[in-house]
Amino acid sequence: HLSAVPESMERRPHIVAIPFPAQGHVGPLLKLSRQVAHHGIRVTFVNTESVHARMLKASGDDDRRWDGIEMVTIPDGMEEVKDPRDIEKVAEMRAKVMSCHFEELLRKMNSSRDERVACIVADATLGWAFEVAEKMGIKRALFWPAAVPGLVLSLSLPHLVEAGVIDDCGSAPSDTAIQFSPKLPAVKAVDFVWRCPGDQRMQEIVFRHAMGVTKPVRISNWLLCNSFYELDPIACGLIPELLPVGPLTSTDCLGNFWAEDRTCLNWLDLQPCKSVIYVAFGSLAAFGQNQFEELALGLELSGHPFLWVVRSGFTDVDKIKYPDGFLERVSDRAKIVSWVPQEKVLAHPSVSCFVTHCGWNSTMDGISNGVPFLCWPFFADQFYNRSYICDALRVGLDMKAGEAEIISRHKIQAQLEQLLSDVQIKENAERLRGMARRSVSEGGSSSANIQHFVEQLKRCSEAVHHCD
The missing domain is CATH 3.40.50.2000 (Glycogen Phosphorylase B;)
Incomplete structure (x- = not known):
């Protein structure tokens, strides 16, 4: 439990971050959360109970590394899934159980003037988190933890399916190459993000998830990603509202599920x-x-x-x-x-x-x-x-x-x-x-994008409190 918050800190904008519960997603969002916290934003980070337990075990129960971030856990309903390898059932159960508990958490926070949430920052794959926040009138920032061209591809899927380039299951002829810009390498069928060689059912599930990104993007106020503009100016230019804030790094390997052998x-x-x-x-x-x-x-x-x-x-x-x-x-x-x-x-x-x-x-x-x-x-x-x-x-x-x-x-x-x-x-x-290195240094592109996001959060938080 936190000790009493000084009067001067009470009006810090409060954001709630929620990752997809897998190591490759938890780590970068936790690193972003810590950077935002260093800019004077209050951050609550929401993990599933099982993920949080793994992280604590891996870090030797050393919670100092959260560095001012408040850690909160919610159940994920996994104990009700008979076969944890059934990806479809796992996704359904998580969405059902986590969305209820996430909404309950946000309502509880919003019932207190000092805890009122200015914005959620959620992994792009958690469509339900954006819907909960939109329903409650809370601003939404989407975090894309992968390469920028992957987001360009996901956002183009409805059009590609409609045009018959890709079928409803995510398949395309092996010689398919999708060119988003003359200066970008074509995306080949063998490189599709949802491709799961030898497992057609898994491929269809992942493909539906990739298709599902379009709505969260549409209803988000900010789009953030773990890349930097100079790495991919052409792809970034295809999503003008995108704020690259990477590379997201930390000296203590935040969000590990395994104990490090130093x-x-x-x-x-x-x-x-x-x-x-x-x-x-x-x-x-x-x-x-x-x-x-x-x-x-x-x-x-x-x-x-x-x-x-x-x-x-x-x-x-x-x-x-x-x-x-x-x-x-x-x-x-x-x-x-x-x-x-x-x-x-x-x-x-x-x-x-x-x-x-x-x-x-x-x-x-x-x-x-x-x-x-x-x-x-x-x-x-x-x-x-x-x-x-x-x-x-x-x-x-x-x-x-x-x-x-x-x-x-x-x-x-x-x-x-x-x-x-x-x-x-x-x-x-x-x-x-x-x-x-230059992108995350003072005055660099990613550094400036985080600063821009934080300043907008502060303005948005002031508006929330002025509504009281």
């Missing part, structure tokens, strides 16, 4: 400059045992030191099993851990490249630190991000993972060698690092 930082200190291959596939990707072993042997063949994140559930067998003798053979040049403080790792001078699943948070982390990518996407927006990294930004290489084939250790070794010897990719990555 011994990796001491290990990195002992490695030569730009020598270490960093390998991490985010919070959801999983390998079959054969592919896992080929990756291990490919890293061994590279001859370079490597830091490899192997979290629980990373392979499709109960216990992680390495190739025979592998751990002994690489013990003098490998560090294998279950989770890392990724931003600190990528900022470390000994890291040479990043083998990644191309999740957008990892993409922004790599870009912010000028680290070249070896791209190995698995699902959803990761396929588009791969094309974006390799073809548009030219800061990485594609592992060229086919949908059925196992990538051999020799292919992995060859792609690593090609990436590490590509001078142009390194130069491009360094140039983007400078752009990213």
